[in-house]
Amino acid sequence: MVPFHLEKGRKGTASDSTPMKDLVENRRRLPLGKKIKLATEVIRQNGIVWTGCLGGYYLASAVADRAFAAMDVLRKRNNLPGVNSASLNKLIWEAWDWQAQGEEWTPSPEWKQSVIDHILRKHMPAGGNLVEIGPGGGRWTDELRQIGAKLIAIDISEECLRVCEERFADCDNIEFVLTPGNELPGVADGSIDAIWSFDVFVHINRAEVEAYAAEFCRTLKSGGIGVLHHGTTGGASGGWRSNMTAESMIEVLNAAGLGIVDQFTSWTDGGHEQQAGLYEDAITVFKKP
Ligand SMILES: C[S@@+](CC[C@H](N)C(=O)[O-])C[C@H]1O[C@@H](n2cnc3c(N)ncnc32)[C@H](O)[C@@H]1O
Structure with missing residues:
Protein backbone atom coordinates (compact mmCIF):
# COMPACT_ATOMS: atom_id res chain seq x y z
CA MET A 1 0.00 0.00 0.00
CA VAL A 2 1.31 3.48 -0.87
CA PRO A 3 1.95 5.52 2.31
CA PHE A 4 -0.56 8.25 3.05
CA HIS A 5 -0.97 10.98 5.60
CA LEU A 6 -4.03 12.10 7.51
CA GLU A 7 -3.63 15.68 8.68
CA LYS A 8 -6.04 16.54 11.41
CA GLY A 9 -8.04 19.59 10.39
CA ARG A 10 -9.79 22.09 12.62
CA LYS A 11 -12.25 20.54 14.99
CA GLY A 12 -15.41 22.12 13.55
CA THR A 13 -18.01 20.09 15.45
CA ALA A 14 -21.61 21.26 15.50
CA SER A 15 -21.31 22.24 19.15
CA ASP A 16 -17.95 24.01 18.65
CA SER A 17 -19.55 26.28 16.09
CA THR A 18 -22.09 27.48 18.71
CA PRO A 19 -20.25 30.33 20.45
CA MET A 20 -22.71 30.68 23.35
CA ASN A 78 -28.86 -0.20 16.81
CA ASN A 79 -27.01 0.15 13.49
CA LEU A 80 -29.45 2.86 12.31
CA PRO A 81 -28.94 4.54 8.91
CA GLY A 82 -29.50 8.07 10.25
CA VAL A 83 -30.56 10.25 7.30
CA ASN A 84 -27.99 8.50 5.09
CA SER A 85 -29.79 5.53 3.54
CA ALA A 86 -30.02 5.55 -0.27
CA SER A 87 -33.80 6.08 -0.15
CA LEU A 88 -33.50 9.05 2.25
CA ASN A 89 -30.69 10.57 0.17
CA LYS A 90 -32.94 10.34 -2.87
CA LEU A 91 -35.82 12.07 -1.06
CA ILE A 92 -33.58 14.78 0.42
CA TRP A 93 -31.77 15.69 -2.81
CA GLU A 94 -34.89 15.49 -5.00
CA ALA A 95 -36.40 18.14 -2.69
CA TRP A 96 -33.30 20.41 -2.49
CA ASP A 97 -33.48 23.92 -3.95
CA TRP A 98 -30.67 23.85 -6.57
CA GLN A 99 -30.91 27.55 -7.52
CA ALA A 100 -27.48 28.25 -5.98
CA GLN A 101 -26.03 25.34 -8.04
CA GLY A 102 -24.29 23.89 -4.96
CA GLU A 103 -22.26 27.07 -4.32
CA GLU A 104 -23.93 27.34 -0.90
CA TRP A 105 -21.29 24.78 0.17
CA THR A 106 -18.39 26.87 -1.20
CA PRO A 107 -16.89 28.82 1.75
CA SER A 108 -14.99 31.24 -0.54
CA PRO A 109 -14.02 31.60 -4.22
CA GLU A 110 -10.37 31.11 -3.14
CA TRP A 111 -11.19 27.76 -1.51
CA LYS A 112 -13.00 26.53 -4.63
CA GLN A 113 -10.14 27.59 -6.90
CA SER A 114 -7.70 25.86 -4.56
CA VAL A 115 -9.73 22.60 -4.74
CA ILE A 116 -9.68 22.86 -8.54
CA ASP A 117 -5.95 23.69 -8.81
CA HIS A 118 -4.56 21.42 -6.09
CA ILE A 119 -6.87 18.41 -6.17
CA LEU A 120 -9.18 18.24 -9.16
CA ARG A 121 -6.69 19.27 -11.89
CA LYS A 122 -3.90 17.33 -10.18
CA HIS A 123 -5.76 14.01 -10.41
CA MET A 124 -8.28 14.28 -13.27
CA PRO A 125 -6.34 13.58 -16.49
CA ALA A 126 -6.84 15.93 -19.44
CA GLY A 127 -8.61 14.16 -22.31
CA GLY A 128 -9.62 11.24 -20.08
CA ASN A 129 -12.90 9.43 -19.60
CA LEU A 130 -14.22 10.80 -16.31
CA VAL A 131 -17.06 9.89 -13.95
CA GLU A 132 -18.59 12.31 -11.46
CA ILE A 133 -20.76 10.80 -8.73
CA GLY A 134 -23.39 13.18 -7.34
CA PRO A 135 -22.98 16.32 -9.50
CA GLY A 136 -25.85 18.06 -7.64
CA GLY A 137 -26.20 21.52 -9.24
CA GLY A 138 -22.99 21.08 -11.27
CA ARG A 139 -20.52 22.84 -8.92
CA TRP A 140 -17.57 20.72 -10.16
CA THR A 141 -19.16 19.46 -13.40
CA ASP A 142 -18.24 22.57 -15.37
CA GLU A 143 -14.54 22.06 -14.62
CA LEU A 144 -14.65 18.28 -15.16
CA ARG A 145 -16.36 18.50 -18.54
CA GLN A 146 -13.68 20.92 -19.76
CA ILE A 147 -10.87 18.59 -18.63
CA GLY A 148 -12.29 15.28 -19.82
CA ALA A 149 -12.88 14.05 -23.35
CA LYS A 150 -16.03 12.53 -21.91
CA LEU A 151 -17.80 12.94 -18.55
CA ILE A 152 -20.43 10.57 -17.15
CA ALA A 153 -22.37 12.38 -14.40
CA ILE A 154 -24.22 9.93 -12.18
CA ASP A 155 -26.72 10.93 -9.49
CA ILE A 156 -29.37 9.33 -7.29
CA SER A 157 -31.64 12.37 -7.79
CA GLU A 158 -33.58 12.84 -11.02
CA GLU A 159 -33.94 16.52 -10.11
CA CYS A 160 -30.12 16.96 -10.01
CA LEU A 161 -29.81 15.32 -13.41
CA ARG A 162 -32.58 17.56 -14.79
CA VAL A 163 -30.92 20.71 -13.39
CA CYS A 164 -27.51 19.69 -14.81
CA GLU A 165 -28.94 18.67 -18.19
CA GLU A 166 -30.49 22.13 -18.42
CA ARG A 167 -27.32 23.91 -17.23
CA PHE A 168 -25.04 21.99 -19.60
CA ALA A 169 -27.45 21.72 -22.53
CA ASP A 170 -24.78 23.10 -24.89
CA CYS A 171 -22.14 20.49 -23.93
CA ASP A 172 -21.98 17.40 -26.08
CA ASN A 173 -19.45 15.45 -23.99
CA ILE A 174 -21.56 14.83 -20.84
CA GLU A 175 -23.76 11.78 -20.33
CA PHE A 176 -26.26 11.89 -17.44
CA VAL A 177 -27.10 8.64 -15.64
CA LEU A 178 -29.51 7.81 -12.80
CA THR A 179 -28.22 5.41 -10.11
CA PRO A 180 -30.10 3.54 -7.38
CA GLY A 181 -27.37 4.84 -5.03
CA ASN A 182 -24.70 2.12 -5.14
CA GLU A 183 -23.99 1.40 -8.83
CA LEU A 184 -22.45 3.01 -11.91
CA PRO A 185 -25.12 1.78 -14.35
CA GLY A 186 -24.12 1.37 -17.96
CA VAL A 187 -20.46 2.29 -17.34
CA ALA A 188 -18.37 -0.27 -19.24
CA ASP A 189 -15.76 -2.42 -17.46
CA GLY A 190 -12.24 -0.92 -17.49
CA SER A 191 -13.34 2.18 -19.44
CA ILE A 192 -12.73 5.04 -16.96
CA ASP A 193 -9.54 7.05 -16.30
CA ALA A 194 -10.71 8.89 -13.20
CA ILE A 195 -13.63 9.20 -10.77
CA TRP A 196 -14.50 12.40 -8.86
CA SER A 197 -17.00 12.82 -6.03
CA PHE A 198 -17.21 15.82 -3.69
CA ASP A 199 -19.70 16.38 -0.85
CA VAL A 200 -21.46 13.12 -1.73
CA PHE A 201 -19.76 10.28 0.18
CA VAL A 202 -20.11 12.38 3.34
CA HIS A 203 -23.79 11.31 3.05
CA ILE A 204 -23.40 7.64 2.00
CA ASN A 205 -23.31 4.78 4.52
CA ARG A 206 -20.88 1.88 4.50
CA ALA A 207 -23.09 -0.70 2.72
CA GLU A 208 -23.47 1.58 -0.33
CA VAL A 209 -19.79 2.65 -0.18
CA GLU A 210 -18.78 -1.04 -0.34
CA ALA A 211 -20.96 -1.56 -3.41
CA TYR A 212 -19.54 1.60 -5.03
CA ALA A 213 -15.95 0.47 -4.27
CA ALA A 214 -16.61 -2.74 -6.22
CA GLU A 215 -17.96 -0.59 -9.06
CA PHE A 216 -14.81 1.60 -9.01
CA CYS A 217 -12.70 -1.52 -9.38
CA ARG A 218 -14.91 -2.80 -12.22
CA THR A 219 -15.05 0.43 -14.25
CA LEU A 220 -11.56 1.96 -13.76
CA LYS A 221 -8.75 1.19 -16.18
CA SER A 222 -5.59 -0.23 -14.63
CA GLY A 223 -3.80 2.81 -13.13
CA GLY A 224 -7.11 4.75 -13.01
CA ILE A 225 -7.57 7.22 -10.14
CA GLY A 226 -10.44 8.10 -7.82
CA VAL A 227 -10.89 11.17 -5.59
CA LEU A 228 -13.52 10.92 -2.84
CA HIS A 229 -14.46 13.61 -0.32
CA HIS A 230 -15.95 11.96 2.77
CA GLY A 231 -16.49 12.13 6.54
CA THR A 232 -13.98 10.79 9.07
CA THR A 233 -15.83 10.38 12.36
CA GLY A 234 -18.71 8.00 11.62
CA GLY A 235 -21.25 10.82 11.83
CA ALA A 236 -20.20 11.93 15.32
CA SER A 237 -19.08 15.43 14.24
CA GLY A 238 -22.40 16.72 12.93
CA GLY A 239 -23.38 17.77 9.43
CA TRP A 240 -25.59 14.68 8.99
CA ARG A 241 -22.54 12.66 7.97
CA SER A 242 -22.44 8.98 6.98
CA ASN A 243 -21.25 6.21 9.30
CA MET A 244 -17.87 6.06 7.49
CA THR A 245 -14.61 6.99 9.18
CA ALA A 246 -11.21 7.83 7.67
CA GLU A 247 -10.04 4.33 8.56
CA SER A 248 -13.13 2.50 7.26
CA MET A 249 -12.85 4.31 3.91
CA ILE A 250 -9.33 2.90 3.49
CA GLU A 251 -10.49 -0.55 4.63
CA VAL A 252 -13.41 -0.61 2.15
CA LEU A 253 -11.31 0.59 -0.80
CA ASN A 254 -8.49 -1.85 -0.01
CA ALA A 255 -10.98 -4.74 0.35
CA ALA A 256 -12.25 -3.94 -3.17
CA GLY A 257 -8.67 -4.22 -4.51
CA LEU A 258 -7.89 -0.48 -4.72
CA GLY A 259 -4.67 1.09 -3.42
CA ILE A 260 -4.56 4.29 -1.35
CA VAL A 261 -2.51 7.14 -2.83
CA ASP A 262 -3.26 9.79 -0.21
CA GLN A 263 -5.71 10.81 2.51
CA PHE A 264 -5.82 14.32 4.00
CA THR A 265 -8.16 16.78 5.73
CA SER A 266 -6.31 19.94 4.68
CA TRP A 267 -3.68 21.22 2.28
CA THR A 268 -1.50 24.32 1.99
CA ASP A 269 -1.90 26.74 -0.90
CA GLY A 270 0.22 29.90 -1.11
CA GLY A 271 0.86 29.82 2.64
CA HIS A 272 -2.85 29.37 3.46
CA GLU A 273 -4.21 26.16 4.96
CA GLN A 274 -7.37 25.01 3.18
CA GLN A 275 -9.80 22.53 4.76
CA ALA A 276 -11.43 19.62 2.93
CA GLY A 277 -14.72 20.60 4.56
CA LEU A 278 -16.56 21.19 7.77
CA TYR A 279 -16.89 18.47 10.42
CA GLU A 280 -13.36 17.06 9.94
CA ASP A 281 -14.04 15.79 6.41
CA ALA A 282 -11.24 14.17 4.42
CA ILE A 283 -10.29 13.50 0.82
CA THR A 284 -9.05 10.06 -0.14
CA VAL A 285 -7.22 9.48 -3.41
CA PHE A 286 -7.12 5.86 -4.59
CA LYS A 287 -5.78 3.94 -7.57
CA LYS A 288 -6.65 0.74 -9.36
CA PRO A 289 -3.44 -1.35 -9.61
C1 LIG B 1 -24.48 17.89 -1.01
S1 LIG B 1 -24.87 17.50 -2.66
C2 LIG B 1 -23.31 17.79 -3.45
C3 LIG B 1 -23.45 18.10 -4.90
C4 LIG B 1 -22.13 18.40 -5.63
N1 LIG B 1 -21.26 17.27 -5.66
C5 LIG B 1 -21.42 19.56 -4.99
O1 LIG B 1 -20.35 19.39 -4.42
O2 LIG B 1 -21.96 20.68 -5.04
C6 LIG B 1 -25.00 15.73 -2.63
C7 LIG B 1 -25.20 15.11 -3.99
O3 LIG B 1 -25.01 13.69 -3.90
C8 LIG B 1 -26.09 13.02 -4.52
N2 LIG B 1 -26.20 11.70 -3.87
C9 LIG B 1 -26.56 11.43 -2.61
N3 LIG B 1 -26.50 10.11 -2.38
C10 LIG B 1 -26.07 9.53 -3.53
C11 LIG B 1 -25.79 8.21 -3.92
N4 LIG B 1 -25.93 7.17 -3.07
N5 LIG B 1 -25.34 7.98 -5.18
C12 LIG B 1 -25.19 9.02 -6.07
N6 LIG B 1 -25.46 10.30 -5.75
C13 LIG B 1 -25.88 10.56 -4.49
C14 LIG B 1 -27.26 13.96 -4.31
O4 LIG B 1 -28.35 13.69 -5.15
C15 LIG B 1 -26.59 15.30 -4.57
O5 LIG B 1 -26.47 15.54 -5.94
Whole structure:
Protein backbone atom coordinates (compact mmCIF):
# COMPACT_ATOMS: atom_id res chain seq x y z
CA MET A 1 0.00 0.00 0.00
CA VAL A 2 1.31 3.48 -0.87
CA PRO A 3 1.95 5.52 2.31
CA PHE A 4 -0.56 8.25 3.05
CA HIS A 5 -0.97 10.98 5.60
CA LEU A 6 -4.03 12.10 7.51
CA GLU A 7 -3.63 15.68 8.68
CA LYS A 8 -6.04 16.54 11.41
CA GLY A 9 -8.04 19.59 10.39
CA ARG A 10 -9.79 22.09 12.62
CA LYS A 11 -12.25 20.54 14.99
CA GLY A 12 -15.41 22.12 13.55
CA THR A 13 -18.01 20.09 15.45
CA ALA A 14 -21.61 21.26 15.50
CA SER A 15 -21.31 22.24 19.15
CA ASP A 16 -17.95 24.01 18.65
CA SER A 17 -19.55 26.28 16.09
CA THR A 18 -22.09 27.48 18.71
CA PRO A 19 -20.25 30.33 20.45
CA MET A 20 -22.71 30.68 23.35
CA LYS A 21 -22.18 27.10 24.46
CA ASP A 22 -18.93 27.86 26.29
CA LEU A 23 -20.87 30.34 28.43
CA VAL A 24 -23.22 27.52 29.44
CA GLU A 25 -20.25 25.41 30.53
CA ASN A 26 -18.71 28.31 32.46
CA ARG A 27 -21.98 29.16 34.14
CA ARG A 28 -22.29 25.62 35.50
CA ARG A 29 -19.06 26.10 37.45
CA LEU A 30 -20.36 29.19 39.35
CA PRO A 31 -21.50 28.69 42.96
CA LEU A 32 -25.29 29.09 43.45
CA GLY A 33 -25.00 32.42 45.29
CA LYS A 34 -23.02 33.95 42.42
CA LYS A 35 -25.48 32.54 39.86
CA ILE A 36 -28.42 34.18 41.64
CA LYS A 37 -26.55 37.48 41.88
CA LEU A 38 -25.68 37.33 38.17
CA ALA A 39 -29.27 36.43 37.14
CA THR A 40 -30.69 39.26 39.26
CA GLU A 41 -28.33 41.76 37.66
CA VAL A 42 -29.13 40.49 34.13
CA ILE A 43 -32.87 40.89 34.82
CA ARG A 44 -32.34 44.37 36.31
CA GLN A 45 -30.40 45.51 33.23
CA ASN A 46 -32.45 43.74 30.49
CA GLY A 47 -35.91 43.03 31.87
CA ILE A 48 -37.69 39.71 32.46
CA VAL A 49 -38.67 39.00 28.81
CA TRP A 50 -35.14 39.30 27.38
CA THR A 51 -33.72 37.32 30.33
CA GLY A 52 -36.38 34.63 29.78
CA CYS A 53 -35.28 34.34 26.15
CA LEU A 54 -31.64 34.04 27.26
CA GLY A 55 -32.60 31.27 29.71
CA GLY A 56 -34.56 29.54 26.94
CA TYR A 57 -31.54 29.72 24.68
CA TYR A 58 -29.25 28.17 27.29
CA LEU A 59 -31.73 25.40 28.02
CA ALA A 60 -32.37 24.61 24.33
CA SER A 61 -28.65 24.48 23.50
CA ALA A 62 -28.01 22.07 26.38
CA VAL A 63 -30.95 19.86 25.25
CA ALA A 64 -29.70 20.00 21.62
CA ASP A 65 -26.21 18.84 22.65
CA ARG A 66 -27.59 15.95 24.66
CA ALA A 67 -29.98 14.96 21.85
CA PHE A 68 -27.12 14.94 19.32
CA ALA A 69 -24.99 12.76 21.59
CA ALA A 70 -27.93 10.38 22.19
CA MET A 71 -28.57 10.12 18.42
CA ASP A 72 -24.95 9.06 17.92
CA VAL A 73 -25.16 6.41 20.66
CA LEU A 74 -28.50 5.03 19.35
CA ARG A 75 -27.28 5.00 15.74
CA LYS A 76 -24.19 2.98 16.62
CA ARG A 77 -25.92 0.65 19.10
CA ASN A 78 -28.86 -0.20 16.81
CA ASN A 79 -27.01 0.15 13.49
CA LEU A 80 -29.45 2.86 12.31
CA PRO A 81 -28.94 4.54 8.91
CA GLY A 82 -29.50 8.07 10.25
CA VAL A 83 -30.56 10.25 7.30
CA ASN A 84 -27.99 8.50 5.09
CA SER A 85 -29.79 5.53 3.54
CA ALA A 86 -30.02 5.55 -0.27
CA SER A 87 -33.80 6.08 -0.15
CA LEU A 88 -33.50 9.05 2.25
CA ASN A 89 -30.69 10.57 0.17
CA LYS A 90 -32.94 10.34 -2.87
CA LEU A 91 -35.82 12.07 -1.06
CA ILE A 92 -33.58 14.78 0.42
CA TRP A 93 -31.77 15.69 -2.81
CA GLU A 94 -34.89 15.49 -5.00
CA ALA A 95 -36.40 18.14 -2.69
CA TRP A 96 -33.30 20.41 -2.49
CA ASP A 97 -33.48 23.92 -3.95
CA TRP A 98 -30.67 23.85 -6.57
CA GLN A 99 -30.91 27.55 -7.52
CA ALA A 100 -27.48 28.25 -5.98
CA GLN A 101 -26.03 25.34 -8.04
CA GLY A 102 -24.29 23.89 -4.96
CA GLU A 103 -22.26 27.07 -4.32
CA GLU A 104 -23.93 27.34 -0.90
CA TRP A 105 -21.29 24.78 0.17
CA THR A 106 -18.39 26.87 -1.20
CA PRO A 107 -16.89 28.82 1.75
CA SER A 108 -14.99 31.24 -0.54
CA PRO A 109 -14.02 31.60 -4.22
CA GLU A 110 -10.37 31.11 -3.14
CA TRP A 111 -11.19 27.76 -1.51
CA LYS A 112 -13.00 26.53 -4.63
CA GLN A 113 -10.14 27.59 -6.90
CA SER A 114 -7.70 25.86 -4.56
CA VAL A 115 -9.73 22.60 -4.74
CA ILE A 116 -9.68 22.86 -8.54
CA ASP A 117 -5.95 23.69 -8.81
CA HIS A 118 -4.56 21.42 -6.09
CA ILE A 119 -6.87 18.41 -6.17
CA LEU A 120 -9.18 18.24 -9.16
CA ARG A 121 -6.69 19.27 -11.89
CA LYS A 122 -3.90 17.33 -10.18
CA HIS A 123 -5.76 14.01 -10.41
CA MET A 124 -8.28 14.28 -13.27
CA PRO A 125 -6.34 13.58 -16.49
CA ALA A 126 -6.84 15.93 -19.44
CA GLY A 127 -8.61 14.16 -22.31
CA GLY A 128 -9.62 11.24 -20.08
CA ASN A 129 -12.90 9.43 -19.60
CA LEU A 130 -14.22 10.80 -16.31
CA VAL A 131 -17.06 9.89 -13.95
CA GLU A 132 -18.59 12.31 -11.46
CA ILE A 133 -20.76 10.80 -8.73
CA GLY A 134 -23.39 13.18 -7.34
CA PRO A 135 -22.98 16.32 -9.50
CA GLY A 136 -25.85 18.06 -7.64
CA GLY A 137 -26.20 21.52 -9.24
CA GLY A 138 -22.99 21.08 -11.27
CA ARG A 139 -20.52 22.84 -8.92
CA TRP A 140 -17.57 20.72 -10.16
CA THR A 141 -19.16 19.46 -13.40
CA ASP A 142 -18.24 22.57 -15.37
CA GLU A 143 -14.54 22.06 -14.62
CA LEU A 144 -14.65 18.28 -15.16
CA ARG A 145 -16.36 18.50 -18.54
CA GLN A 146 -13.68 20.92 -19.76
CA ILE A 147 -10.87 18.59 -18.63
CA GLY A 148 -12.29 15.28 -19.82
CA ALA A 149 -12.88 14.05 -23.35
CA LYS A 150 -16.03 12.53 -21.91
CA LEU A 151 -17.80 12.94 -18.55
CA ILE A 152 -20.43 10.57 -17.15
CA ALA A 153 -22.37 12.38 -14.40
CA ILE A 154 -24.22 9.93 -12.18
CA ASP A 155 -26.72 10.93 -9.49
CA ILE A 156 -29.37 9.33 -7.29
CA SER A 157 -31.64 12.37 -7.79
CA GLU A 158 -33.58 12.84 -11.02
CA GLU A 159 -33.94 16.52 -10.11
CA CYS A 160 -30.12 16.96 -10.01
CA LEU A 161 -29.81 15.32 -13.41
CA ARG A 162 -32.58 17.56 -14.79
CA VAL A 163 -30.92 20.71 -13.39
CA CYS A 164 -27.51 19.69 -14.81
CA GLU A 165 -28.94 18.67 -18.19
CA GLU A 166 -30.49 22.13 -18.42
CA ARG A 167 -27.32 23.91 -17.23
CA PHE A 168 -25.04 21.99 -19.60
CA ALA A 169 -27.45 21.72 -22.53
CA ASP A 170 -24.78 23.10 -24.89
CA CYS A 171 -22.14 20.49 -23.93
CA ASP A 172 -21.98 17.40 -26.08
CA ASN A 173 -19.45 15.45 -23.99
CA ILE A 174 -21.56 14.83 -20.84
CA GLU A 175 -23.76 11.78 -20.33
CA PHE A 176 -26.26 11.89 -17.44
CA VAL A 177 -27.10 8.64 -15.64
CA LEU A 178 -29.51 7.81 -12.80
CA THR A 179 -28.22 5.41 -10.11
CA PRO A 180 -30.10 3.54 -7.38
CA GLY A 181 -27.37 4.84 -5.03
CA ASN A 182 -24.70 2.12 -5.14
CA GLU A 183 -23.99 1.40 -8.83
CA LEU A 184 -22.45 3.01 -11.91
CA PRO A 185 -25.12 1.78 -14.35
CA GLY A 186 -24.12 1.37 -17.96
CA VAL A 187 -20.46 2.29 -17.34
CA ALA A 188 -18.37 -0.27 -19.24
CA ASP A 189 -15.76 -2.42 -17.46
CA GLY A 190 -12.24 -0.92 -17.49
CA SER A 191 -13.34 2.18 -19.44
CA ILE A 192 -12.73 5.04 -16.96
CA ASP A 193 -9.54 7.05 -16.30
CA ALA A 194 -10.71 8.89 -13.20
CA ILE A 195 -13.63 9.20 -10.77
CA TRP A 196 -14.50 12.40 -8.86
CA SER A 197 -17.00 12.82 -6.03
CA PHE A 198 -17.21 15.82 -3.69
CA ASP A 199 -19.70 16.38 -0.85
CA VAL A 200 -21.46 13.12 -1.73
CA PHE A 201 -19.76 10.28 0.18
CA VAL A 202 -20.11 12.38 3.34
CA HIS A 203 -23.79 11.31 3.05
CA ILE A 204 -23.40 7.64 2.00
CA ASN A 205 -23.31 4.78 4.52
CA ARG A 206 -20.88 1.88 4.50
CA ALA A 207 -23.09 -0.70 2.72
CA GLU A 208 -23.47 1.58 -0.33
CA VAL A 209 -19.79 2.65 -0.18
CA GLU A 210 -18.78 -1.04 -0.34
CA ALA A 211 -20.96 -1.56 -3.41
CA TYR A 212 -19.54 1.60 -5.03
CA ALA A 213 -15.95 0.47 -4.27
CA ALA A 214 -16.61 -2.74 -6.22
CA GLU A 215 -17.96 -0.59 -9.06
CA PHE A 216 -14.81 1.60 -9.01
CA CYS A 217 -12.70 -1.52 -9.38
CA ARG A 218 -14.91 -2.80 -12.22
CA THR A 219 -15.05 0.43 -14.25
CA LEU A 220 -11.56 1.96 -13.76
CA LYS A 221 -8.75 1.19 -16.18
CA SER A 222 -5.59 -0.23 -14.63
CA GLY A 223 -3.80 2.81 -13.13
CA GLY A 224 -7.11 4.75 -13.01
CA ILE A 225 -7.57 7.22 -10.14
CA GLY A 226 -10.44 8.10 -7.82
CA VAL A 227 -10.89 11.17 -5.59
CA LEU A 228 -13.52 10.92 -2.84
CA HIS A 229 -14.46 13.61 -0.32
CA HIS A 230 -15.95 11.96 2.77
CA GLY A 231 -16.49 12.13 6.54
CA THR A 232 -13.98 10.79 9.07
CA THR A 233 -15.83 10.38 12.36
CA GLY A 234 -18.71 8.00 11.62
CA GLY A 235 -21.25 10.82 11.83
CA ALA A 236 -20.20 11.93 15.32
CA SER A 237 -19.08 15.43 14.24
CA GLY A 238 -22.40 16.72 12.93
CA GLY A 239 -23.38 17.77 9.43
CA TRP A 240 -25.59 14.68 8.99
CA ARG A 241 -22.54 12.66 7.97
CA SER A 242 -22.44 8.98 6.98
CA ASN A 243 -21.25 6.21 9.30
CA MET A 244 -17.87 6.06 7.49
CA THR A 245 -14.61 6.99 9.18
CA ALA A 246 -11.21 7.83 7.67
CA GLU A 247 -10.04 4.33 8.56
CA SER A 248 -13.13 2.50 7.26
CA MET A 249 -12.85 4.31 3.91
CA ILE A 250 -9.33 2.90 3.49
CA GLU A 251 -10.49 -0.55 4.63
CA VAL A 252 -13.41 -0.61 2.15
CA LEU A 253 -11.31 0.59 -0.80
CA ASN A 254 -8.49 -1.85 -0.01
CA ALA A 255 -10.98 -4.74 0.35
CA ALA A 256 -12.25 -3.94 -3.17
CA GLY A 257 -8.67 -4.22 -4.51
CA LEU A 258 -7.89 -0.48 -4.72
CA GLY A 259 -4.67 1.09 -3.42
CA ILE A 260 -4.56 4.29 -1.35
CA VAL A 261 -2.51 7.14 -2.83
CA ASP A 262 -3.26 9.79 -0.21
CA GLN A 263 -5.71 10.81 2.51
CA PHE A 264 -5.82 14.32 4.00
CA THR A 265 -8.16 16.78 5.73
CA SER A 266 -6.31 19.94 4.68
CA TRP A 267 -3.68 21.22 2.28
CA THR A 268 -1.50 24.32 1.99
CA ASP A 269 -1.90 26.74 -0.90
CA GLY A 270 0.22 29.90 -1.11
CA GLY A 271 0.86 29.82 2.64
CA HIS A 272 -2.85 29.37 3.46
CA GLU A 273 -4.21 26.16 4.96
CA GLN A 274 -7.37 25.01 3.18
CA GLN A 275 -9.80 22.53 4.76
CA ALA A 276 -11.43 19.62 2.93
CA GLY A 277 -14.72 20.60 4.56
CA LEU A 278 -16.56 21.19 7.77
CA TYR A 279 -16.89 18.47 10.42
CA GLU A 280 -13.36 17.06 9.94
CA ASP A 281 -14.04 15.79 6.41
CA ALA A 282 -11.24 14.17 4.42
CA ILE A 283 -10.29 13.50 0.82
CA THR A 284 -9.05 10.06 -0.14
CA VAL A 285 -7.22 9.48 -3.41
CA PHE A 286 -7.12 5.86 -4.59
CA LYS A 287 -5.78 3.94 -7.57
CA LYS A 288 -6.65 0.74 -9.36
CA PRO A 289 -3.44 -1.35 -9.61
C1 LIG B 1 -24.48 17.89 -1.01
S1 LIG B 1 -24.87 17.50 -2.66
C2 LIG B 1 -23.31 17.79 -3.45
C3 LIG B 1 -23.45 18.10 -4.90
C4 LIG B 1 -22.13 18.40 -5.63
N1 LIG B 1 -21.26 17.27 -5.66
C5 LIG B 1 -21.42 19.56 -4.99
O1 LIG B 1 -20.35 19.39 -4.42
O2 LIG B 1 -21.96 20.68 -5.04
C6 LIG B 1 -25.00 15.73 -2.63
C7 LIG B 1 -25.20 15.11 -3.99
O3 LIG B 1 -25.01 13.69 -3.90
C8 LIG B 1 -26.09 13.02 -4.52
N2 LIG B 1 -26.20 11.70 -3.87
C9 LIG B 1 -26.56 11.43 -2.61
N3 LIG B 1 -26.50 10.11 -2.38
C10 LIG B 1 -26.07 9.53 -3.53
C11 LIG B 1 -25.79 8.21 -3.92
N4 LIG B 1 -25.93 7.17 -3.07
N5 LIG B 1 -25.34 7.98 -5.18
C12 LIG B 1 -25.19 9.02 -6.07
N6 LIG B 1 -25.46 10.30 -5.75
C13 LIG B 1 -25.88 10.56 -4.49
C14 LIG B 1 -27.26 13.96 -4.31
O4 LIG B 1 -28.35 13.69 -5.15
C15 LIG B 1 -26.59 15.30 -4.57
O5 LIG B 1 -26.47 15.54 -5.94
